Each structure stands twice: as structure tokens, then as C-alpha cells.
Amino acid sequence: MSMQASGGGPWEPEDFERELRRSLYRFDCPDAQMLGDYQLELLEPEERTRIAAHAVDCDECRDELQTLRAFLAMPTLVADPPFAAVRRFVATLFTPTPGLAFGGLRGAADSSTRVFEAHDVTVSVGRAQTTGSLLGLVVAAGQTPDSLEGHEVRLSPRDGLPLRTQLDDLGNFEFNDVPAGDYALEIDLPDGVLVIEELRVD
Numbered sequence: 001m002s003m004q005a006s007g008g009g010p011w012e013p014e015d016f017e018r019e020l021r022r023s024l025y026r027f028d029c030p031d032a033q034m035l036g037d038y039q040l041e042l043l044e045p046e047e048r049t050r051i052a053a054h055a056v057d058c059d060e061c062r063d064e065l066q067t068l069r070a071f072l073a074m075p076t077l078v079a080d081p082p083f084a085a086v087r088r089f090v091a092t093l094f095t096p097t098p099g100l101a102f103g104g105l106r107g108a109a110d111s112s113t114r115v116f117e118a119h120d121v122t123v124s125v126g127r128a129q130t131t132g133s134l135l136g137l138v139v140a141a142g143q144t145p146d147s148l149e150g151h152e153v154r155l156s157p158r159d160g161l162p163l164r165t166q167l168d169d170l171g172n173f174e175f176n177d178v179p180a181g182d183y184a185l186e187i188d189l190p191d192g193v194l195v196i197e198e199l200r201v202d
């Protein structure tokens with residue numbers, strides 16, 4: 001048992017200082033999802049290193065990671081652990097038979113169109129030459145395209161907030177004004193999140 005008095009005494013200055021430090025730390029802390037992914041070893045090496053380095057200096061995150069570790073080590077008493085509930089499957093680059101997967105891709109995607117596969121899902125991604133938009137088409141075997149309508153697609157740069165859009169009734173998605181760079185793409189699907197870990201946009 002703790003020796004500390006419980007209940008609502010007035011705050012000591014140390015409390016305030018601790019709270020301030022806490023909020024300062026929190027400012028550049030990775031979010032819970034990121035810490036979860038770190039603990040589940042889902043991150044790129046670069047991201048991993050950054051979080052490991054951050055956690056060395058940040059009590060908050062170290063505590064959080066400890067909690068996560070303890071949680072993950074626990075036998076599965078909880079039916080739906082918050083960050084393991086969603087299945088993530090990583091799509092790999094696939095060299096297509098010409099014309100195979102491009103049929104439904106809206107607009108004039110250029111020759112940089114790439115096709116990724118995970119299980120029975122195919123994702124074609126290409127840059128529209130005319131507008132600079134990033135276009136994509138999701139084809140899931142056993143799913144009609146309109147069953148995918150409204151599912152969210154996230155395009156995450158290495159730094160900064162993800163761009164978000166939704167699949168339309170044909171399984172297409174489109175991101176406008178995408179700066180060149182390295183991205184990760186995530187697509188919410190009925191049975192999990194499809195992840196393309198490395199998507200270079202030129």
C-alpha cells in the first residue's frame with residue numbers, strides 16, 4: 001500500500017511541475033497507435049529507432065510501452081485488445097500481366113502504376129499524369145466493389161498527418177495534390193487493414 005495520503009489536498013508546486021513536464025513530453029510523443037505498432041514490431045527500422053530513442057528520454061512513453069508489454073504478455077483474457085483487434089495484412093509488390101489489373105483504374109494512370117497483393121486483395125496505385133493525383137483501385141476477390149464503398153484509405157507520409165479518402169462504389173480511391181515522397185498506404189477492409197508499407201510517390 002502507498003503511504004501517500006489520498007483525497008483532494010491542494011496541489012503542491014511539485015505536482016504542477018510534474019504535470020507541466022508531462023504535458024511538454026506529451027507534445028512530441030508518438031501516439032498510442034504508433035507505440036502499439038512499435039511494440040508489435042510493425043514499424044520500419046527508421047521509425048523504430050526514432051521511438052526507441054524517444055522512449056529513452058520520455059518517462060511517459062516508457063511507462064506506456066511497459067504497460068503494453070505487460071498487456072501483450074498476458075494470456076488473452078480480454079476478447080478484443082484495442083490495438084490487436086484489427087488484423088493488419090501487408091501487401092507486397094506484384095509484377096502483373098500487362099492489362100490484368102488496370103482495367104478499372106479510373107483516369108489515365110501513367111506507367112508508374114504498381115500493383116500490390118495481399119491474400120485475395122489486389123491494389124493498383126498510379127499517378128495521374130494530368131492532375132498529379134494519386135489514383136488507386138482495390139479489387140477484393142469475393143467482394144463486390146460496392147461492398148467496399150465508403151471504406152477509408154489513408155496515405156501517411158513519413159512525417160505528418162495522413163491524407164484520408166474513401167473508396168467509391170467501384171473500389172477506386174483518389175488523393176489530390178500528393179507531394180512526392182515516401183508513404184505508407186492503409187486501406188480499411190471488412191476483414192482487416194491492408195497495409196502497403198512502402199509507397200514511393202514521384
Ligand SMILES: [Zn+2]
Pocket residue numbers: 025026028029030054055058059060061062
Ligand atoms: Zn513520449
